[in-house]
Amino acid sequence: MGDRSARRDASALVLGLPRMHMEAGERRDFLPDVVTAADRAGAAAIVLEHGYGTGMGVPPEAYLAASPVARFAAYDEVMSSDVVAVIRCPAEPAMRAMRPGALLLTMLHYATRPRRTRLVAELGLRAISFDSVVDDLGRRQVEYLEAVGWNGVRLAFREIARVHPHFAHPSRRPLRVTCLGAGAVGAHAVRAATRYGDHDLRAELAANDVPGVEVTVADFDLTSHEDYLLGRLEMTDLLIDATQRLDPTRPVVRNPWIAALPPDAVLLDLAVDPYDFSIDPPRTKGIEGVPHGDLDRYVFAVDDAAWSELDGRVDTRERRLALSCYAWPGLEPLDCMRVYGRQIEPVLGVVLRVPVDRLDVDSTDPQERAVARAELGRWLS
Amino acid sequence: MTTLGLGLPRMHKEAGERRDFLPGILRAVADLDVRVVVEHGAGSAMGYTDADYFAVGPSVTIGSNAEAFAQDVVLTLRAPDRLDVMRPGAVLVSMLHFPTRPMRVARLLEFRLDAISLDLLTDDLGERLVVDGRDVAWNGLEAAFDVLERHWPEFAEPTRPPIRVTILGAGAIGKDAVEAATKYGNLDRAGRLAHLPGVEVTTIGRNLTGSAGYMKDRFSATDVLVDATQRRIPSHPVVPNTWLAYLPEHAVVCDLVVDPYLPHESPPTVRGIEGIPQGDLDRWAFAPDDPAWDDVLHEVDRTNRRWVVSCYSWPGVHPHECMELYGGQLAPLLRALLQAGGARGLTADGEFLERALWRASLRTWVGLHTVAV
Numbered sequence: 116m117g118d119r120s121a122r123r124d125a126s127a128l129v130l131g132l133p134r135m136h137m138e139a140g141e142r143r144d145f146l147p148d149v150v151t152a153a154d155r156a157g158a159a160a161i162v163l164e165h166g167y168g169t170g171m172g173v174p175p176e177a178y179l180a181a182s183p184v185a186r187f188a189a190y191d192e193v194m195s196s197d198v199v200a201v202i203r204c205p206a207e208p209a210m211r212a213m214r215p216g217a218l219l220l221t222m223l224h225y226a227t228r229p230r231r232t233r234l235v236a237e238l239g240l241r242a243i244s245f246d247s248v249v250d251d252l253g254r255r256q257v258e259y260l261e262a263v264g265w266n267g268v269r270l271a272f273r274e275i276a277r278v279h280p281h282f283a284h285p286s287r288r289p290l291r292v293t294c295l296g297a298g299a300v301g302a303h304a305v306r307a308a309t310r311y312g313d314h315d316l317r318a319e320l321a322a323n324d325v326p327g328v329e330v331t332v333a334d335f336d337l338t339s340h341e342d343y344l345l346g347r348l349e350m351t352d353l354l355i356d357a358t359q360r361l362d363p364t365r366p367v368v369r370n371p372w373i374a375a376l377p378p379d380a381v382l383l384d385l386a387v388d389p390y391d392f393s394i395d396p397p398r399t400k401g402i403e404g405v406p407h408g409d410l411d412r413y414v415f416a417v418d419d420a421a422w423s424e425l426d427g428r429v430d431t432r433e434r435r436l437a438l439s440c441y442a443w444p445g446l447e448p449l450d451c452m453r454v455y456g457r458q459i460e461p462v463l464g465v466v467l468r469v470p471v472d473r474l475d476v477d478s479t480d481p482q483e484r485a486v487a488r489a490e491l492g493r494w495l496s
Numbered sequence: 497m498t499t500l501g502l503g504l505p506r507m508h509k510e511a512g513e514r515r516d517f518l519p520g521i522l523r524a525v526a527d528l529d530v531r532v533v534v535e536h537g538a539g540s541a542m543g544y545t546d547a548d549y550f551a552v553g554p555s556v557t558i559g560s561n562a563e564a565f566a567q568d569v570v571l572t573l574r575a576p577d578r579l580d581v582m583r584p585g586a587v588l589v590s591m592l593h594f595p596t597r598p599m600r601v602a603r604l605l606e607f608r609l610d611a612i613s614l615d616l617l618t619d620d621l622g623e624r625l626v627v628d629g630r631d632v633a634w635n636g637l638e639a640a641f642d643v644l645e646r647h648w649p650e651f652a653e654p655t656r657p658p659i660r661v662t663i664l665g666a667g668a669i670g671k672d673a674v675e676a677a678t679k680y681g682n683l684d685r686a687g688r689l690a691h692l693p694g695v696e697v698t699t700i701g702r703n704l705t706g707s708a709g710y711m712k713d714r715f716s717a718t719d720v721l722v723d724a725t726q727r728r729i730p731s732h733p734v735v736p737n738t739w740l741a742y743l744p745e746h747a748v749v750c751d752l753v754v755d756p757y758l759p760h761e762s763p764p765t766v767r768g769i770e771g772i773p774q775g776d777l778d779r780w781a782f783a784p785d786d787p788a789w790d791d792v793l794h795e796v797d798r799t800n801r802r803w804v805v806s807c808y809s810w811p812g813v814h815p816h817e818c819m820e821l822y823g824g825q826l827a828p829l830l831r832a833l834l835q836a837g838g839a840r841g842l843t844a845d846g847e848f849l850e851r852a853l854w855r856a857s858l859r860t861w862v863g864l865h866t867v868a869v
Contacts, residue, residue, distance in 0.1 A: 155847065251824040289704055297678040297697070302671040309666040309701035317703065326710070327703025330666070334678040336686075336694030337658055343693065457620050460848050479527050481828045 127159035128467055131196025134164045135203050140410030142170030143202060143448040145456050147181040152460040154182035156467040161185040164193045171448050198466060202245070202455060203442070207234065215239030218471055220462065222246050222257075225494045236495055241471045247489035248462060256485055257458045262444035262451055263385055264303030264357075269312030270446075271353055271383040271438050274414065278379050278436070279352075283319075289326040293351040295367050295401065297334045300385050301357035305330050308353070338367050348375040354435075355383045356401040363388055364396040366403035373404065373433035384408075384439035392426050404431040408439035410446065415439070462486055500834055503567030504534045507574050512777030514541030514815040515573060517823055519548045524827035526553040530834050533559040533567055542816045568838060571830065573614070573822065574809075575600060584608040587839045589830070591615050594861045604858055610839040616856035617829060625852055626825045631811040631818055632752055633672035633724070637681030639805040639813070640720050640750035643781055645685075647803065648719075648746040652689070658696040662718040664734055664768075666701050669752050670724035674699060677722065705734050715742035721802075722750045723768045730755060733770040740771070740800035751775075751806035757793050771798030772806060780807035829853060 130153050135141050144167050153161050163178055165187050178185050193199070194212050200220040213219065216239060223244035225232045235242050245257040281287040292308045294301050308330045310317040321327070331347070335358070338344050348354065348368075354376060358367055373382070384405050391398040400407070406421035408414075415421050417434040425431055444451040465474070465486040474487035487493065502525065504517055516538040525532070534549045536558050546558045564570065565581040571589045575597075582588060585608060592613035594601050604611050617625040650656045661677040663670050677697045679686040686694075704710055705725070715721065721743060725734050740749070749769060756774060758765035767774070773788035775781070782788050784801035792798050811818040832849035836842050842854040854860055 152848075252821060289710065297675045302674055305674050305699050306666045306671050309699055309703075317701075321703045325703075326707065327701055329704060329714075330699045332674050332678060332697040332699070334694055336678075336690060336692075337696060340693055343658065454621060457848065464847065479524055480831070481524060481824070 126470075127157050128197040129160045129162060130158045130463070130467070131193040131199045132161065132163045132167060133190055133193045133199060133201050133205065133209075134167055134170075135201060136190075136206070136209075137203060138409050138411045141203070141442070141445055142410075143445055143452050144168045144170065144173070145200070145202075145459075146171075146173060146449075146452050147177045148453075149200075149456045149459065149463070150178050150181035150185050152456075153463050153467065154184060156464045158182075158184060158198075158463075158467050162188045162193050162196055164188065164190050171452070200459065200463070202452075204228075204231065207231075210235065210238060210240065213238065213240055216241065218243065218466060220245065220459070220466065223491075225491070232491070232494070235491060240491075242491035243462065243466060243471075243486060243489045244491070244494075245459065245462070245489070247494065248485050249488055250485050251481060257455065257462065259444045259451055259454050260299045261303045262447060262454070263300050264305075265307040265312055266443045266446045267312075267383050267385045267438060267440070268304055268307035268353075268355070270414070271355075271381050272311040272313065272316070274381050274436055274438065275353060275379075283323065283325055285324045285326070287326060290328045290352045291350055292328055292330040292353045292355065293347055294330060294332045294355040294357055295338055296356070296358035296386070297332050298357065298359050300359075301332060301355075304355050304357050304383075304385055305332060308355070335367075341372075344368070345372060345375045348372060348380075349377075351376055351380055353381050353383060354402070355385060356405075357385045358401045359386070360388070360401060363398045366399050366401055368402045370403040370430035370433050373402070373435060376435055378435075380435050382435050382437040384437065385443065387439060387441055387443070390426060390429055392428060397428070399429065402437075404429060404433065405437045405439055407441065409441045413438055413440035413446075500530050500569060500838065501567035502530050502532045502830075502834065503564035503570045504532070504538060505561050505564035505570065505572050505576070506535045506538055507572060507576075508561075509574060510776055510778050512779075513574075513809070513812055514777075515812055515819050516542070516544075517571060517573070517826075518542075518816075518819050519544065519552050520820070521823040521827050521830065522549065522552040522556060524831050525834055526555065528831065528834050530555060532556045533564045535559065535561050535564040542819070569834065571826075573819075579603055579607045579609060582607065582609055585610065587612060587833070589614065589833070592858075594858070601858070601861070605862065609858070611858035612833065612839060612853055612856050613858070613861070614826070614856070616861070617852050618855060619852060620848065625829065626822060628811040628818055628821050629668050630672045631814065631821070632669050633810075634676040634681055635810040635813040636750050636752045636805060636807070637673060637676040637720075637722070638685075639681070639780055639807070640722070640748045641680045641682065641685065643748045643803050643805060644720060644746070650746075652692070654692060656693065658693040659719050660717055661695055661697045661720045661722060662714055663697060663699045663722040663724055664705055665723070665725035665753075666699050667724065667726045670699060670722075673722050673724050673752060677720070702728075702734075708739075711735075711739060712742050715739060716744070718743055718747060720748050720750055721769075722752060724752045725768050726753075727755075727768060730765040733766050733768055735769040737770040737797040737800050740769070740802055743802055745802075748803045748805065751804060752810065754806060754808050754810075757796065759793055759795070766796065771796055771800070772804045774808065775806040776808045777812045780813070781805050 198218045204221045218241045220243045248256045276282045406415045415437045422431045461482045476487040569587045575590045587610040589612045614626045645651045773782050782804045839857045
């Protein structure tokens with residue numbers, strides 16, 4: 116490490132790693148591996164907010180041991196760094212506290228958050244949106260959709276196990292899962308569902324000759340057929356919304372259709388589209404009526420107040436136990452940040468080496484091309 | 497430092513093998529101090545000319561197969577049959593499958609070669625970095641639906657019910673097969689048939705595939721049966737030949753696993769679906785009366801037959817798409833390998849690409865395993 120710090124030049128940048136300051140259940144911070152990677156990439160200093168990592172039980176010493184240029188500081192100082200990296204986008208006041216010209220690395224979702232995108236530009240910030248870092252074939256380089264599928268499915272089966280009288284009995288029939296949507300999230304959900312979202316549980320039940328899980332996927336060319344969909348719902352124990360709707364103003368499963376499900380069926384919202392009545396026509400969830408959860412609260416019994424707390428224009432008359440979480444990967448924070456850390460290492464390698472103005476989408480370096488595609492200026496132009 | 501030589505020889509396998517690395521991968525190393533020798537005719541089966549490779553930069557020359565193999569780093573997708581054409585100390589970068597090809601490992605060592613096995617390139621979390629599982633699924637399902645569309649009159653009937661696909665196995669390939677199946681294995685076909693009820697895809701894992709009663713019912717409601725299993729015991733089929741009789745007459749069996757019959761191994765390996773023939777890039781669709789069924793080992797039960805699609809190398813069915821993908825995946829790794837000066841320069845604690853290369857190198861494999869030479 117000593118050799119690396121001796122090689123740093125005058126143009127080296129300071130990397131700030133702030134905490135997220137979201138709901139109490141949001142415990143994620145990057146792990147010390149990211150500090151090591153930033154050090155290796157030549158950061159002049161790595162400034163972490165006091166308390167960084169404590170939500171996951173990572174002690175401050177682990178970060179300090181990862182680099183000789185790492186140190187802890189207050190939030191404001193961290194946000195004044197040359198480069199600020201954080202998974203969930205900071206709130207508006209925090210962005211306003213950043214220095215014009217500084218680089219923000221975060222999940223900005225340019226396409227679906229136009230107001231926020233404009234604000235970042237108006238503040239004079241530079242930005243790389245993690246969700247827009249894609250390789251030459253258009254595949255996202257920073258994503259953990261696998262955790263969306265697995266975390267949601269695992270918790271849904273825990274609820275089914277709680278209410279199903281013969282869940283672990285060899286005499287029960289195979290459980291039937293219907294997954295709406297066959298995209299990336301749906302594919303992970305299917306794989307997880309064949310295993311109850313839990314390898315240990317699957318092994319335990321298989322050892323006792325308990326029949327497994329049959330997972331049926333229906334894409335939009337089937338879900339748009341009402342008769343088919345209602346017939347499918349009648350034989351469904353777990354209904355998963357993993358859709359990517361072209362028209363988010365129309366649900367895939369209208370609230371009255373939930374009545375077709377068996378009384379003990381469970382609804383799992385992996386798409387986590389929000390309700391939004393501030394625009395016309397308003398946006399709704401794929402399964403109409405399901406409450407919108409977060410890391411503090413993601414399981415909703417049929418009598419949970421969250422159903423009634425939704426905007427009165429949402430039809431919630433038909434209900435089943437439902438699960439929904441805005442940040443499914445955050446339920447396993449260590450696992451999640453281990454994955455994100457590995458994925459952002461090459462991004463840090465590029466931004467700490469190449470000035471943001473010189474990022475080149477035609478570079479001979481594929482990693483630089485991927486990062487350049489995610490730069491705010493390119494999106495705006 | 498001496499300028500490294502990079503060679504791109506062609507594969508010279510079955511006639512249907514049209515793949516070569518595309519010129520694009522060379523652009524990733526064009527600014528390095530590397531001289532490149534591309535075998536004459538590379539890419540010609542996909543419409544490329546020598547000039548396309550030559551145009552990448554002044555470091556690229558066109559040469560013979562022997563000249564391409566004589567370089568310091570030799571890149572070829574499928575493992576070459578001959579290793580004696582390489583120089584001792586050179587690095588072979590290819591799909592080498594060290595774990596299942598001990599004889600190949602022994603020969604690499606015998607010829608004092610270094611090697612990077614493309615199938616062992618993984619990130620720190622074990623995810624493969626050079627892999628085309630998606631095209632295995634899409635190309636296989638495309639072939640299955642081609643057959644179904646050609647031979648099942650009800651396929652395009654507006655009154656038909658949804659087509660029912662059953663996928664055995666929910667591993668990496670099974671996961672991709674789900675999406676491919678919902679789109680008839682081909683987006684153009686999905687668009688053309690958008691007015692019809694679509695495809696209902698049901699996936700089951702090994703906690704159901706062992707239940708004969710369940711499988712009988714499932715097979716009778718299946719139009720396309722997909723084998724995407726990863727068997728723990730390859731000496732036992734997942735689907736005994738007798739179960740094929742439960743499938744409707746028009747059903748198509750789609751073999752994505754393509755395990756071979758290896759009767760003389762101990763224990764012997766049989767195919768996941770008992771009795772079906774194995775295809776390659778020259779031929780992958782087999783009717784129930786195709787003579788290929790009779791070529792299956794006589795001790796294997798092949799009494800019950802349906803249309804089968806099977807190909808040893810599904811990604812090669814659409815060679816350009818396949819090599820574009822591999823090229824994109826491999827480009828940064830190739831660059832890192834050349835920047836490190838070859839396999840000798842790799843370390844376990846380098847940057848993430850270097851770590852991946854180190855894990856996939858022959859010297860690391862040999863260091864971790866006892867290898868008989």
